Amino acid sequence: MQQLHLSGKRVIMRVDFNVPINTSGIITDATRIEKALASINYILEQGASLQLLSHLGRPLKKLKEDGSIDKAKFSLAPVAKFLSEKIGREVSFIDDCIGAEAVQKSNSIVAGEVVLLENTRFYKEEKKGDALFAKKLADLADVYINDAFGTAHRAHASTAVIAQNFDADAKALGLLMQEEIKQAEAILKMDDKPFTAIMGGAKVSDKLLLIDKLIDRADHIIIGGGMAYTIIKAKAGNIGNSIFEEDRIDDVLKTLEKANQKGVKIHLPVDSIIADDFSNEAKTNVAQSDHIPDGWMGLDIGPKARVDFSNVILNSKAVIWNGPMGVFEMSKFEAGTQAIADSLSRATQNGSYTMVGGGDSVAAINKLNLADKISFVSTGGGAMLEYLEGKDLPGIVAITS
Numbered sequence: 089m090q091q092l093h094l095s096g097k098r099v100i101m102r103v104d105f106n107v108p109i110n111t112s113g114i115i116t117d118a119t120r121i122e123k124a125l126a127s128i129n130y131i132l133e134q135g136a137s138l139q140l141l142s143h144l145g146r147p148l149k150k151l152k153e154d155g156s157i158d159k160a161k162f163s164l165a166p167v168a169k170f171l172s173e174k175i176g177r178e179v180s181f182i183d184d185c186i187g188a189e190a191v192q193k194s195n196s197i198v199a200g201e202v203v204l205l206e207n208t209r210f211y212k213e214e215k216k217g218d219a220l221f222a223k224k225l226a227d228l229a230d231v232y233i234n235d236a237f238g239t240a241h242r243a244h245a246s247t248a249v250i251a252q253n254f255d256a257d258a259k260a261l262g263l264l265m266q267e268e269i270k271q272a273e274a275i276l277k278m279d280d281k282p283f284t285a286i287m288g289g290a291k292v293s294d295k296l297l298l299i300d301k302l303i304d305r306a307d308h309i310i311i312g313g314g315m316a317y318t319i320i321k322a323k324a325g326n327i328g329n330s331i332f333e334e335d336r337i338d339d340v341l342k343t344l345e346k347a348n349q350k351g352v353k354i355h356l357p358v359d360s361i362i363a364d365d366f367s368n369e370a371k372t373n374v375a376q377s378d379h380i381p382d383g384w385m386g387l388d389i390g391p392k393a394r395v396d397f398s399n400v401i402l403n404s405k406a407v408i409w410n411g412p413m414g415v416f417e418m419s420k421f422e423a424g425t426q427a428i429a430d431s432l433s434r435a436t437q438n439g440s441y442t443m444v445g446g447g448d449s450v451a452a453i454n455k456l457n458l459a460d461k462i463s464f465v466s467t468g469g470g471a472m473l474e475y476l477e478g479k480d481l482p483g484i485v486a487i488t489s
C-alpha cells in the first residue's frame with residue numbers, strides 16, 4: 089500500500105469488522121476495528137477518500153422466521169458510529185454495499201471523507217465470489233486495498249474477486265495484512281526452541297491437518313478442548329458422552345505415530361471438568377480424561393492439566409495458541425482457557441514469543457485484559473492457521489499474483 093499514489097484517489101478497502109455486537113448495539117470486542125485504524129489513518133493522511141467494505145456474521149444462514157434477512161441484527165451501522173468516535177471524523181453509513189445510493193456517494197465523495205457500506209453478506213453473491221457483484225463494488229473506487237486478514241482465506245467477491253478489476257498499481261495489501269503476514273512468516277522461519285503449539289476448540293477434524301504440519305516444527309503440541317476427546321478415545325480411553333468424531337480415529341492414530349517418530353511430545357489433558365449436561369447449570373466433577381463415566385462429558389481441562397500445560401508453556405521459547413480449552417462461554421468451564429491465557433502472558437514476560445489467533449482465544453485474552461502482554465494477537469483464526477499450514481490465501485494471492 090505504501091507504494092501506491094493515493095492522493096486524490098477514491099479508495100475502497102475491505103476490512104474485517106466482523107465484531108461481536110450485543111442486543112443493545114454495543115460492540116463487545118473492538119479488536120478488529122482497532123487493528124484496522126492504522127490503514128484507515130494512513131489512507132486519509134495521503135489525501136484519499138475511503139469507502140469501507142466488511143461482512144458481519146452470517147446473515148443468510150440466520151434468516152428471520154419469515155425467511156428475510158435480519159437487517160437490524162447484522163447491520164454494520166453500530167460500527168460506523170464507533171469508528172467515527174475512534175477516528176474523530178464523521179463516518180457516513182450507506183445501508184447497502186451496492187445500488188444507487190452507494191454509487192451516488194462514490195461519485196461525490198471527496199478527499200478525507202469516510203464511508204462505511206452495509207454488510208457485504210446481505211448478498212449471496214458475496215460468498216459465491218460472483219464476478220458481476222464484485223465489479224459493482226469495484227466500480228465505486230479507483231484503488232482497492234485488502235486489509236481483512238481474518239477473511240483472507242475466503243475467495244469471496246469483496247475479499248478476492250474484486251481485485252481482478254484493478255491494475256497492479258491500483259491494488260495492495262493494507263498495513264494490518266502486512267503485519268499479520270510478517271508475523272506468520274516469522275513463525276514459519278522461527279528456530280527458537282522449545283516451540284510449543286496449543287490447539288483447542290470443538291473438533292479435531294478442523295485442525296488435524298495443521299497438527300500434522302506442526303509436528304514438523306514444534307517440540308510440544310498441547311491439545312485441549314473438545315478435540316482432545318477424539319484423541320483420548322483413539323488411545324482406548326473412556327470418554328463417556330464427550331464430543332467425539334469417530335471417522336477421524338484412523339487419521340488421529342497416524343498423526344500420533346508421526347509425532348512419536350519425530351520425537352514431538354503431544355500433551356493431552358490428564359484430567360477434565362466433567363458435566364452431566366451441556367449447560368452451565370449442570371452438575372460437575374473432576375475425572376481422569378480417559379476415565380469419564382457414561383452420561384458425563386468433558387467440558388474443560390481439569391486442575392492437573394492446567395498445571396501440566398502451564399509448565400510446558402513456561403518452559404517454551406515460542407508459543408502459538410488457537411482455540412479454547414473448554415466451553416469457555418459458560419463460566420463453569422472457563423478456568424482452563426483462562427489458565428492458558430494467563431500462562432501465555434507470563435511466558436511473554438519471561439521473554440518468550442507468544443502469538444494468539446482466533447476469535448475465542450483472543451476473546452479470552454481480552455476478557456482478562458492480557459492483550460498487551462502477548463507478543464502478537466492475530467485477527468485471523470482460520471486464516472492464520474491456513475497460512476501456517478502453507479496454503480495460499482485467496483485474499484492475498486488476488487493482490488500479489
Ligand code: AMP
Pocket residue numbers: 288289290291294312313314315331386387388411412413414415416417446448
Ligand atoms: P472452534 O470454533 O473449533 O475453535 O471451537 C470453539 C468452540 O469449541 C467453543 O464454542 C467451545 O465452546 C467449544 N468447545 C471447547 N471445548 C469443548 C468441549 N470439551 N466440548 C464441546 N465443545 C467444546
